[in-house]
Amino acid sequence: GAVVSQHPSRVICKSGTSVKIECRSLDFQATTMFWYRQFPKKSLMLMATSNEGSKATYEQGVEKDKFLINHASLTLSTLTVTSAHPEDSSFYICSAREQSGEQFFGPGTRLTVL
Amino acid sequence: DAKTTQPPSMDCAEGRAANLPCNHSTISGNEYVYWYRQIHSQGPQYIIHGLKNNETNEMASLIITEDRKSSTLILPHATLRDTAVYYCIVRVGGGNQGGKLIFGQGTELSVKP
Numbered sequence: 001g002a003v004v005s006q007h008p009s010r011v012i013c014k015s016g017t018s019v020k021i022e023c024r025s026l027d028f029q030a031t032t033m034f035w036y037r038q039f040p041k042k043s044l045m046l047m048a049t050s051n052e053g054s055k056a057t058y059e060q061g062v063e064k065d066k067f068l069i070n071h072a073s074l075t076l077s078t079l080t081v082t083s084a085h086p087e088d089s090s091f092y093i094c095s096a097r098e099q100s101g102e103q104f105f106g107p108g109t110r111l112t113v114l
Numbered sequence: 115d116a117k118t119t120q121p122p123s124m125d126c127a128e129g130r131a132a133n134l135p136c137n138h139s140t141i142s143g144n145e146y147v148y149w150y151r152q153i154h155s156q157g158p159q160y161i162i163h164g165l166k167n168n169e170t171n172e173m174a175s176l177i178i179t180e181d182r183k184s185s186t187l188i189l190p191h192a193t194l195r196d197t198a199v200y201y202c203i204v205r206v207g208g209g210n211q212g213g214k215l216i217f218g219q220g221t222e223l224s225v226k227p
Contacts, residue, residue, distance in 0.1 A: 004157070034214065043116075043201070044158070044217040093157050101211035105150075105157035 002028045004096045006106035013084055014114055020080045021109045023094030029074035030096035035067070038091040038108075050077055084113040116218035117141060117204040123222040126196075132189040134221050136202030139183040146205045147178060148215060149187050151198040158201065161187065192225045199223070 003026040013019050023033060032051050036044040048069050050056035056069035066088075068080040077096075081088050089112050097103040119137045126132040138147060146165050150158040162169055162176045164185070169176045175188040189196055201220040207213035 006157075036217075043219050044152075046214060046216060049214060091155070095157075095215070099211075102160070103215060104160065107157045108155070110155075 004106040033077040
């Protein structure tokens with residue numbers, strides 16, 4: 001299947017700093033990208049949907065000023081967690097959908113905020 | 115909210131078929147059923163999807179009831195590497211090309227020697 005990469009795979013930061021996570025579709029153009037977060041032993045929760053060149057659509061309860069999403073090209077989306085706090089510590093997973101509708105997930109980024 | 119319910123956990127003996135049930139009684143006519151699995155601390159992996167007909171690929175078979183209110187994922191010969199959380203998902207809005215995947219709680223499948 002198609003490959004989606006995320007960088008970094010894990011990051012530890014201090015409270016108050018901002019962290020950027022990159023998501024790339026390596027061998028296809030992603031018409032839409034999605035960002036999920038997952039707490040330990042819980043399911044994935046959809047945070048937002050983004051289409052290339054337009055503003056992301058956030059799910060209810062997700063703060064758009066806290067979680068900035070940029071979808072600059074058909075192969076790259078970034079999620080920036082601004083002024084991170086310990087409660088933002090989580091596993092962040094991106095997903096990319098190609099034109100046929102098939103949707104592939106990245107390996108995830110483990111964020112730990114101290 | 116997710117439109118699916120699954121048992122929280124199941125066990126299966128290695129080499130036997132694993133049958134994972136899923137209820138989606140509020141599914142709409144053009145909504146597809148997708149199955150993904152997630153091995154610990156990795157991203158979800160696509161398994162199979164279908165609309166109304168039964169589907170089979172190299173990984174699994176998907177049996178959808180005629181009224182489409184439930185489905186079963188079958189792993190024909192489970193191996194230890196199939197131990198994972200299996201998510202049954204109704205793709206909401208947009209048929210097979212649009213919409214979004216809203217995850218439910220999934221079934222934690224343990225394949226035992």
